Amino acid sequence: xGSRKNSIGRLGIILVGVLFTMTAFGSPVVAKEIKIGxxxxxxxxxxxxxxxxxxxxxxxxxxxxxxxxxxxITVKLLMEDTAYDPKRYLPVLKKFAAKGISxxxxxxxxxxxxxxxxxxxxxxxxxxxxxxxxxxxxxxGYIFLLRPLYPDFLAAACIHYMDLxxxxxxxxxxxxxxxxxxxxxxxxxxxxxxxxxxxxxxxxLPYQLFSGQPNxxxxxxxxxxxxxxxxxxxxxxxxxxxxxxxxxxxLGLLDKMQFCGxxxxxxxxxxxxxxxxxxGAWSVSHFVDWSQTDNKGIQLAMDMQKxxxxxxxxxxxxxxxxxxxxxxxxxxxxxxxxxGPENVxxxxxxxxxxxxxxxxxxxxxxxxxxxxxxxxxxxxxxISKCVNxxxxxxxxxxxxxxxxx
Amino acid sequence: xxxxxGIFNVRxxxxxxxxRTRAQWTALAVFLFLxxxxxxxxxxxxxxxxxxxxxITIISLQGLNFILGMCGQISVGHSAFMAxxxxxxxxxxxxxxxxxxxSLPCAGLSAALIGMIFxxxxxxxxxxxxxxxxxxxxxxxxxxxxNGGELTGNIYGLSVPPASIGGFVLDTDRSxxxxxxxxxxxxxxxxxxxxxxxxGRAFVAVRxxxxxxxxxxxxxFRYKLLAFSIGSFYAGIAGALWAHYLLQIHxxxxxxxxxxxxxxxxxxxxxxxxxxPIFGGIMYIGLxxxxxxxxxxxxxxxxxxxxxxxSGLALIFYALVVIIFLLFEPRGVNRQFxxxxxxxxxxxxxx
Numbered sequence: 001x002g003s004r005k006n007s008i009g010r011l012g013i014i015l016v017g018v019l020f021t022m023t024a025f026g027s028p029v030v031a032k033e034i035k036i037g038x039x040x041x042x043x044x045x046x047x048x049x050x051x052x053x054x055x056x057x058x059x060x061x062x063x064x065x066x067x068x069x070x071x072x073i074t075v076k077l078l079m080e081d082t083a084y085d086p087k088r089y090l091p092v093l094k095k096f097a098a099k100g101i102s103x104x105x106x107x108x109x110x111x112x113x114x115x116x117x118x119x120x121x122x123x124x125x126x127x128x129x130x131x132x133x134x135x136x137x138x139x140x141g142y143i144f145l146l147r148p149l150y151p152d153f154l155a156a157a158c159i160h161y162m163d164l165x166x167x168x169x170x171x172x173x174x175x176x177x178x179x180x181x182x183x184x185x186x187x188x189x190x191x192x193x194x195x196x197x198x199x200x201x202x203x204x205l206p207y208q209l210f211s212g213q214p215n216x217x218x219x220x221x222x223x224x225x226x227x228x229x230x231x232x233x234x235x236x237x238x239x240x241x242x243x244x245x246x247x248x249x250x251l252g253l254l255d256k257m258q259f260c261g262x263x264x265x266x267x268x269x270x271x272x273x274x275x276x277x278x279x280g281a282w283s284v285s286h287f288v289d290w291s292q293t294d295n296k297g298i299q300l301a302m303d304m305q306k307x308x309x310x311x312x313x314x315x316x317x318x319x320x321x322x323x324x325x326x327x328x329x330x331x332x333x334x335x336x337x338x339x340g341p342e343n344v345x346x347x348x349x350x351x352x353x354x355x356x357x358x359x360x361x362x363x364x365x366x367x368x369x370x371x372x373x374x375x376x377x378x379x380x381x382x383i384s385k386c387v388n389x390x391x392x393x394x395x396x397x398x399x400x401x402x403x404x405x
Numbered sequence: 406x407x408x409x410x411g412i413f414n415v416r417x418x419x420x421x422x423x424x425r426t427r428a429q430w431t432a433l434a435v436f437l438f439l440x441x442x443x444x445x446x447x448x449x450x451x452x453x454x455x456x457x458x459x460x461i462t463i464i465s466l467q468g469l470n471f472i473l474g475m476c477g478q479i480s481v482g483h484s485a486f487m488a489x490x491x492x493x494x495x496x497x498x499x500x501x502x503x504x505x506x507x508s509l510p511c512a513g514l515s516a517a518l519i520g521m522i523f524x525x526x527x528x529x530x531x532x533x534x535x536x537x538x539x540x541x542x543x544x545x546x547x548x549x550x551x552n553g554g555e556l557t558g559n560i561y562g563l564s565v566p567p568a569s570i571g572g573f574v575l576d577t578d579r580s581x582x583x584x585x586x587x588x589x590x591x592x593x594x595x596x597x598x599x600x601x602x603x604x605g606r607a608f609v610a611v612r613x614x615x616x617x618x619x620x621x622x623x624x625x626f627r628y629k630l631l632a633f634s635i636g637s638f639y640a641g642i643a644g645a646l647w648a649h650y651l652l653q654i655h656x657x658x659x660x661x662x663x664x665x666x667x668x669x670x671x672x673x674x675x676x677x678x679x680x681x682p683i684f685g686g687i688m689y690i691g692l693x694x695x696x697x698x699x700x701x702x703x704x705x706x707x708x709x710x711x712x713x714x715x716s717g718l719a720l721i722f723y724a725l726v727v728i729i730f731l732l733f734e735p736r737g738v739n740r741q742f743x744x745x746x747x748x749x750x751x752x753x754x755x756x
Binding site: 042043044047080081082083085086087088090091094095097098110113114115116117118121133134135183184187188190191 | 453551560561576650651652653655657658693694697717718
């Protein structure tokens with residue numbers, strides 16, 4: 001009887017001890033959950049691009065959760081398929097708003113132009129790939145562009161081409177023609193970019209459009225040939241660029257004109273589809289190439305893929321998907337550190353994005369910096385060239401004019 | 406034909422009335438009450454948003470039902486007529502200072518005028534050739550909006566002011582849903598009555614055999630144009646409602662694919678019937694949501710084929726639904742609904 005009493009007494013002492021220890025170390029902290037809404041164009045016309053974006057974006061958050069978590073914060077990604085369909089964005093935005101997202105990621109110009117006003121109304125900051133809609137900057141709202149406007153892409157191509165043109169001793173004006181996809185994204189360079197190119201010294205030829213998924217772009221190329229175009233610029237996807245380059249090869253135009261596309265106009269898929277026709281083509285982008293293996297950002301992309309996917313898939317859009325994730329994670333981290341993890345919400349993330357200063361992008365892009373009056377991230381662009389099936393540096397860090405919308 | 410057994414009309418008014426029995430009046434009252442209360446039932450704006458889009462689609466399909474279902478004239482430019490309505494209401498409000506309540510019917514009338522112009526080829530051509538003529542309308546209007554200078558905002562589209570009535574701004578999903586629902590009821594009521602009027606009967610006569618209709622004294626040119634203008638009026642109203650909901654418009658919001666799917670889902674709903682557009686609209690928006698919900702999950706289940714197959718799953722799915730209905734139920738969901746109603750009324754008797 002006595003020993004039983006002793007046992008109960010010992011158990012009581014142990015329990016009190018455990019409780020005391022727990023109190024001494026403080027109650028366990030529950031991390032605040034931050035929801036991020038991803039407007040995923042993972043089906044529809046930009047499905048391939050959207051799926052790669054999503055891989056890069058989601059992998060980065062998985063990676064930091066494991067290796068560099070945000071103190072006091074857990075991140076939950078909510079992804080809805082918006083299919084690049086303007087009638088899908090609004091219901092998805094309402095759904096996300098109802099679920100209480102604090103920040104979002106938009107994958108294209110269509111989403112940006114469709115939701116700009118609604119995001120201002122709901123006060124949800126979103127990072128966006130949609131650089132084809134300058135009105136999102138005027139006045140600055142809740143959309144934070146991940147790259148300069150598309151006309152600045154064209155400007156970068158023109159600046160570099162003009163340098164080469166002058167170095168080659170040419171006296172006459174080079175002729176620029178846009179052959180591009182007939183959607184807001186594709187037409188994104190025309191209005192601001194072409195007048196600028198004309199002032200910069202180019203003779204601007206009438207732009208040529210195509211719609212849908214083209215099988216043949218000979219008509220547009222023959223027009224370019226007839227008018228004597230020197231630089232062909234295109235804002236479209238890898239599949240489109242492959243058709244353009246293959247047709248150019250068939251018509252014997254590859255060595256007569258310089259073909260240049262935007263960020264989405266190059267990558268593994270283009271090389272597979274266009275084969276040798278892709279050789280010598282340029283691409284303007286805001287990030288570095290996979291070939292830059294010394295770059296810390298590229299090393300991170302490789303490490304992430306090796307760990308999370310068991311191998312590296314050299315898709316350029318994967319890098320593009322990492323960029324918004326890095327910016328968003330940095331803003332959440334800054335907001336948590338500045339305002340406290342419990343106060344991280346759409347308003348503090350917005351404040352963080354506009355006031356936190358430079359975001360270190362590990363060399364993947366120039367360091368990103370937004371301000372209360374500016375939603376473009378940086379002022380320089382890279383041009384890459386396809387050499388032996390690999391995209392390598394043609395000219396990096398070209399300063400761009402930031403064309404005024 | 407669908408009147409319940411034992412109900413006898415003794416006056417012409419009874420014979421003409423749309424709602425005939427006390428049970429129908431009660432059902433209507435309950436329905437209206439539920440509709441009015443619907444915004445308060447839904448915990449979030451997502452479902453309301455889907456309902457608003459469904460209503461807008463139904464109004465648009467009703468317009469197409471006049472052109473195709475009742476008058477037998479094919480139109481592949483219906484989405485472009487919606488664009489006219491969307492742009493018109495914005496221009497009327499922003500440039501001419503019209504109030505919303507005036508700009509909305511003006512948007513419908515603008516679309517009706519443009520629809521009438523593009524309906525003119527219907528006098529000389531029909532079927533496939535008329536489809537091509539209206540396809541041209543789609544492309545011309547799209548091009549016009551993209552190159553319309555400051556008036557249409559070029560490639561950036563237009564920013565749309567919010568709808569407001571007498572100082573009350575319809576800037577919440579609840580208020581906008583109620584307004585859209587009222588518009589739908591009004592348009593349905595007008596459409597149902599038009600269907601039973603001289604005009605509606607003339608449309609059907611033109612659809613069934615335009616030569617016979619002409620011999621009977623129906624001015625087929627007039628009625629074909631009227632069908633196009635009424636159908637486009639509906640499209641214009643739908644486009645304007647869309648614009649004031651989104652607050653932002655662009656030609657890419659009104660594509661040829663939309664026009665084609667409107668045709669397909671009008672067939673799915675039931676061509677030529679008052680209920681057809683309602684079923685068609687619900688099916689179209691409902692399927693979109695279902696596909697959007699299941700596609701990413703399917704993609705993650707089969708990662709090796711997700712890029713190639715699932716990116717186009719929505720189109721495959723819609724097309725499959727349209728084909729199945731064309732093959733097995735060309736008269737659409739509406740016929741099944743009517744069969745169900747008559748079965749319920751006759752139950753437990755087979756006949």
